[in-house]
Amino acid sequence: MLQKTSHFMRQANLIDGEWVQADSGATIDVINPATGLKLGTVPKAGRAETRRAIEAADRAFQTFKKTSALERSKLLRKLHDAILDNQDALAELLTLEQGKSLTEAKGEVGSSAAYVLWFAEEARRAYGDVVPSPWADRRIMVTREPVGVIGAITPWNFPSSMLARKIAPAIAAGCTAVVKPASQTPYSGLAWGALCEEVGIPNGVVNIVTGSAGEIGDELCENPIIKKITFTGSTEVGKLLIAKSASTVKKVSMELGGNAPFIVFDDADLDRAVEGAMMAKYRNSGQTCVCTNRFFVQAGIYDQFVAKLAEASNQLKVGPGVEDGVQQGPLIDERAVEKVEELIADATSKGGKVVAGGSRHELGGSFFQPTVIADAQPSMKFMKEEIFGPVAPVFKFETEEEAVALANDTEFGLACYFYTSDLGRAFRVMEGLKYGMVGVNEGLITTPEAPFGGVKESGLGREGGHQGIDDYLDTKYVCIGGLGL
DSSP, rough: OOHHHHTTTTOOOTTTEEEEETTTEEEEEEEEETTTOEEEEEEOOOOHHHHHHHHHHHHHHHHHSSSSHHHHHHHHHHHHHHHHHHHHHHHHHHHHHHHOOHHHHHHHHHHHHHHHHHHHHGGOOOOOEOOOOOSOEEEEOOOEEOOOEEEEOOEEESSHHHHHHHHHHHHHHHHEEEOOOOOOOOHHHHHHHHHHHHHTOTSSSSEEEOHHHHHHHHHHHHHHTEEEEEEEEEHHHHHHHHHHHHHTTTTEEEEEHHHHHHOOOOOSHHHHHHHHHHHHHHHGOOOTSSEEEEEEGGGGGHHHHHHHHHHHHHHHOOOOSSSTTTOOEEEEEOOOOOHHHHHHHHHTTTTTEEOOOBBBTOOOOOOOOOOOEEEEEETTTTSSSSSOSOOOOOOEOSSSHHHHHHHHOOOOOOEEEEOSSSSSHHHHHHHHHOOOOESOSOOOOOOSSSOOOOOOGGGOBBTTTGGGGGGGEEEEEEEEOOOOO
């Protein structure tokens, strides 16, 4: 298996174009969650290595910021092609360290390439303005310039595409980057370094450090050279990063936790709703920030929906992601399994009824059965807590107003989904839901063309869409006077 991936499986950090180890020689083991076996190691870097990476990025920025938008667009197009040329190898590496099926991993790598291509195009569309002047002898211009060196911190659940959404707009804008991938899935992050090297992105433009989250994160937040922090991960950690970035007044963009509701009204196309539910719940074994956390189903079709969802859940093929036909891989680690078990135990103690799955899979390790819980109640923990596993709690509701109120009863506001065939209801509910992203009769809505991000405690800023480059640019107003007109 590793023959295809070995070119990209870098067991070193990339700083200023050099592949290096941690100063101390310390390493972190990387475990395959499907087998529990060690894949390899990566450096356990800290503040000193991060500081060197930041300084390298700063030196690179002095020349990279002067490149033309067309030059940067061409570099990103080359990067896009290199990702697609190596899609199978990159997907295998992703599956080995993260656990998701090869089909999903190939999809993620394809999505990474799509984001790179999108921002290759947006690089040339970071327009400014010429503003009509109130003075006859002056002209007003508004330009947009790269913010400088950015710090990017990404999670283990989408170790390739989360970086695509940060590295690609940074390069498009003319910024340079210091990147920290998650310690559970560092190889997909380090692979970006190999790819950038391959396509001729200058040394120091993209630097990648692995190791102590606390030390690396603190250096990124506190170092005045870093002008922007972009983070995808938990709301808890996001709040810490925002607070730490305040000392140097950095720009921050945060894609944080979710608690996605999935509402099914009596007038919905039931089969379409179940199909959407399977995608919205079980993708990546339920380990995504936009995965459905709470199903709300109207009383008239509640029993039918639960029966169909349970049947479809029982048919999912669980196994190691590298095996043919597998639809659900393992959870990332034992701690994730224990969290799922705790939530199920809480639900059953409060009257929840397990109608599919409910326990660890016979494969052992961190494999878990796709689970459906009927008779879910608002007092259960998953009304407020993010599940991050293959568990589908189904609540019953009576009225449209009740469904919207239940859906909004959370501090989170990332993604939500609802199914109806009533056009008036579609608009009422869409406008009533306090979320950054809404899927109407669709369970999978992420695409590079659209702005991805949340409201409330689910984050700040947007990734993707024409909005995705905004946080990497500063706006400058120039007043030109003395024109003698």
